[in-house]
Amino acid sequence: MPYSVDEFAFDLRQSMAPGDTWVTSGWTTVHAPPGSVCGVGGWFAPPYAVPDAGLAVELDVDGHRITDGAAPGVAGVGLLHAGGTWWPGRIVRHGTYHRRHHQGGEPMSLRVRSTLTPLHGQAGFVLEVEITNRAGRDVTVTLHPRADPGGPRRVPLGEWGWVPPAPGPKAVSSGPWTWQAGDVTVELTHEGLRQDVPAGGTAVFALAVRAGASTPPGRPRELATESAGRSEHRLARALARVPRLSSDIPGLAAYWRGSLASGLVCLWDNPGFITSPFVATSGVDGGALCAYAWDTGGYAPHLLTLMLGEATTGVLESIMKVDLTRHYAIAPDGTGLGVPYAYSGWSLVTLATAVAAHHGISPALVTQLHALVEGLDARFAPAGALRDYGNQYNLLEMRSSGWEHVVASPNAERAWCLDRLAELSEVSGARLPVGDLRSRARTIRDAIARELWDEREGWFRCGYPDGHTELVRHVQAFDAMRNGACTPEMAEAMLGRLRDGSFLAPYGVSAVASDDRLHYELGDTDWSGGGAYTGEGPQLALTLWERGEASLAWDVMRRLLWMGRHFPYFPQDHYCDRPAAAPSGRRVNIVAGLAGAEAILTGAAGVRFRLDGSLVVDPAVLPDGDVELTGLTYRGRTIDVSTASGTVTVDGRRRKAGEVIE
Numbered sequence: 001m002p003y004s005v006d007e008f009a010f011d012l013r014q015s016m017a018p019g020d021t022w023v024t025s026g027w028t029t030v031h032a033p034p035g036s037v038c039g040v041g042g043w044f045a046p047p048y049a050v051p052d053a054g055l056a057v058e059l060d061v062d063g064h065r066i067t068d069g070a071a072p073g074v075a076g077v078g079l080l081h082a083g084g085t086w087w088p089g090r091i092v093r094h095g096t097y098h099r100r101h102h103q104g105g106e107p108m109s110l111r112v113r114s115t116l117t118p119l120h121g122q123a124g125f126v127l128e129v130e131i132t133n134r135a136g137r138d139v140t141v142t143l144h145p146r147a148d149p150g151g152p153r154r155v156p157l158g159e160w161g162w163v164p165p166a167p168g169p170k171a172v173s174s175g176p177w178t179w180q181a182g183d184v185t186v187e188l189t190h191e192g193l194r195q196d197v198p199a200g201g202t203a204v205f206a207l208a209v210r211a212g213a214s215t216p217p218g219r220p221r222e223l224a225t226e227s228a229g230r231s232e233h234r235l236a237r238a239l240a241r242v243p244r245l246s247s248d249i250p251g252l253a254a255y256w257r258g259s260l261a262s263g264l265v266c267l268w269d270n271p272g273f274i275t276s277p278f279v280a281t282s283g284v285d286g287g288a289l290c291a292y293a294w295d296t297g298g299y300a301p302h303l304l305t306l307m308l309g310e311a312t313t314g315v316l317e318s319i320m321k322v323d324l325t326r327h328y329a330i331a332p333d334g335t336g337l338g339v340p341y342a343y344s345g346w347s348l349v350t351l352a353t354a355v356a357a358h359h360g361i362s363p364a365l366v367t368q369l370h371a372l373v374e375g376l377d378a379r380f381a382p383a384g385a386l387r388d389y390g391n392q393y394n395l396l397e398m399r400s401s402g403w404e405h406v407v408a409s410p411n412a413e414r415a416w417c418l419d420r421l422a423e424l425s426e427v428s429g430a431r432l433p434v435g436d437l438r439s440r441a442r443t444i445r446d447a448i449a450r451e452l453w454d455e456r457e458g459w460f461r462c463g464y465p466d467g468h469t470e471l472v473r474h475v476q477a478f479d480a481m482r483n484g485a486c487t488p489e490m491a492e493a494m495l496g497r498l499r500d501g502s503f504l505a506p507y508g509v510s511a512v513a514s515d516d517r518l519h520y521e522l523g524d525t526d527w528s529g530g531g532a533y534t535g536e537g538p539q540l541a542l543t544l545w546e547r548g549e550a551s552l553a554w555d556v557m558r559r560l561l562w563m564g565r566h567f568p569y570f571p572q573d574h575y576c577d578r579p580a581a582a583p584s585g586r587r588v589n590i591v592a593g594l595a596g597a598e599a600i601l602t603g604a605a606g607v608r609f610r611l612d613g614s615l616v617v618d619p620a621v622l623p624d625g626d627v628e629l630t631g632l633t634y635r636g637r638t639i640d641v642s643t644a645s646g647t648v649t650v651d652g653r654r655r656k657a658g659e660v661i662e
Contacts (some may be wrong), residue, residue: 002631003239005087005232007263009569012084012093018571018581019588021090022284025231026277027099027225028118030125033083037095038067038114038129040209042150044286045123046270047157048184048211049165052150055128056594057186059097061108064504066097079112088264089231091116098134109134116148117224120231120269121248124210128226129204130320133176133197143193143205146156149179149186152211157272158335162587163600164286173225186211191220210623218532238277239537240309243632243639247602249625253595255564262534262570262593263307265301267428272494274334277308281329282572282587290337292329293344297351299535302602303607305354306633313359316351320372324348325379342389345373346413349420357609362432370421370432377414381410385447386411388465396527398512400519403470406463408452412485427611428605441484448485457494473513475503475536482543491547492615500551508576509537520654523580527571531575534563538599545603550620553603558624569593603630606639606657615661619643638662 012488020034020041043050059066059079070076075100083095095112111132118125133139134273177188188209195203206220218226245256265284267277281295282288282322294320296304305312319330320460327336352369355361380387380394383406389395391404425432429633443548452460460477461469467628481491492519499502503586512520512529526530544553561571562579570593572586593597596600601607604627606618619627619641621658626644635637639661648655 001244002342003244003257004235005089005235005261008088008257008264010086010258010261012086012091012568014566015086015568016180017568017588018583019285021091021568022588023084023086023116023118024265024269024284025089025118025120025227026234028123028125029286030118031285032091032093032114032116033069037079037081037093037112038068038127040116040125042286043118044164044289045047045119045211046160046268046289047154047272048123048156049167049286050150050152050211051164052148053152053186053206053209054150055127055207057207058144058146059110059112059126059131062139062143064101064108065144067111068095079110088261089117089228090291093153097418100167101404106135106137108139118211119208120227120234122210122216122223123212123403123496124208124215126227127207127218128224129205129207130202130222131197132202132528133199136199138196138198139145140194140196143207144188145188145193145207146179146491147188147209149181150499151161152179152181152184152186153186154182154270157333158331159544160331161337162288162328164291168533177278182336183213184211185214187215189220194329198647213376234269234277235353238267241306241309241445241633242597243591243601243641245627245629247627249561249622249627251561251564252600252625252627253564254602256450256569257560258564258570259538259596259600260303261568262589263303263597265569265589268332269306270332270559271486273332274330275311275314276465277306277311277315278316278332279308279591280332280378281591282589284569284589285535285587289586290329291319292316292332292341293324293347294328294341295535295590297349297590298343298347299592300598301354302358302597302650303594304591305358307333310359311366312351312355313361316348316355317365319348320368324356324372324376333455339393340376340379342410343413344395345376345471346410346417346418348372349417349424352424353611354609356427356611357613360613361424361428363425366424366428366430369424370430375416375420381461384451385443385496387414387449396474396476398472398519398528399521399524402470403462404470405465405477406452407476408448408460408462408480408485409483411448411482412483415441415448415485416483418444423611425631446484448480449487449490453490457528458490458496472519473516474498474519474531475511476541478540482539482546484528495549495552498556504559505558505576506559507562507579508574508577509530509540509556510576525575526586527572530577531573531582533573533592534570534590535595537576538595541598542595542599542603543644545599545606545620551623553620557599557604563596570596574643600627600630601629607632607639607641609634610656610660616658617641617648617655617661618644618658619648628647634658
């Protein structure tokens, strides 16, 4: 049975989400400020951006004003935050107020529950506030909302890039609960702000804040119900083909769900976007609400294809329409953004292999993809059989000199792409020069081993145009190994670095090994050390499973399971020496968070999707327990896998592990 939205409930008391917590409907994304029971922060609903908005609620109970977001310590006497729950599509927060205002008098005692629902189909959100009177006498409750409209503005879809849109000029009041900024109107509506609440009784208030040139009519609670229903439907559609995981390994099921949630919050439904769904690289805080080829295709191609179904082909084609020799991403309307990126071709070929396996691929698309890869290849200067990929802006964006210019990865990915294009040509009927592609791939791999491998150091060097070389113990080297650049002896030397005190740490895999004193640093956890980009640890585990290193693969994967307990969705990067993420400076969510589920599905469970549509399932043995995956839907078949017994069933019939399933 597919997952329901309720199964993604996350206890906010455990949250270590950087930048606090956001919730998205796939149309609007809105911020829930920390320590507040009813407060709402900035929000985005492309093309509308309201980053500096705010909504605060004060309660008046029989003449006593109760503020929300009480300060720490004994002086904080307002409404006290008591936790809450996040789901994809809504946040529920709890608060308590229990104080005696007169000596000998009965305490004023309230339980407050707020539900924040971002709207779907229009720009805005609904805040429902439920107040239960726990005292032994009747009270009258009045809500006093304080809305700050901020500087709302309409931002063209082509301008939604890495940085969230900035606010515009401050909106001015144009009527009761209405504000105007240029052609953008912000409106607050409610269903009454005063209610009598009997002892033991409950009152519910509802407020809606919306933006646009005009806002359609609708009662706030009806808007919330409609949007919640739409969100539930869209998420159920995305999860219909995704298998359910159960395990006796502590934390693994939560990590799997957190990984899936990371993909779900990146799916947008706005019909004004170039595709619907549109796969944003990040987006919940308004930043990177664009699609990078790197993140979209490179880290979880099969999970993404399971979620999107046949719409994956449209996502692939939408990115291929932009000139990737000039850009690394597309804005929501398809506008190209950024600089050329060395890994874009590999990422799109990776996604194309998943499309071919799950749905088939046309010869025309393979031919177009080949032309794109060759064009991107020509963008970077030749260095013999290899390519010079330039400086950090085209590569990993490290802050030190190091992994630049002529590097093992992505030159190894280049070779992998040529081999995969040859295979895609054969399965699709495209007329690519298959022999030449494979010959060039071999030449590239030979050159990597001959020109970049330092046998004494047991690692790759990077070559600069002036003859200078750098040796960086970077996790990216394992991607070169994954893509076929290593002999068995080279691989053995590299795998010896997967140990504590080098790449491995208690809570993950460092992007730069901690014993690389030239390059390791703690300020950039994305690619420079002390942590890693969220997709890299799981992808390394998958690489090891693919190589038959099951014990080492699990040693990597188990270090990441804490993320499912502490993040509702996974951030762009995280520390590996402590269970945390950088509090600012990075995006708070990333679609490559799906890489965790990808590694479990295609690595631990051994589900290998083949380009011709067949399937091989060969589950690994896990040292700490077992995994069962049920309900995987692939080409009309239902597959169940158990690592405990090593059994594989297809449509209820048992099959041998490792056999080809046509």
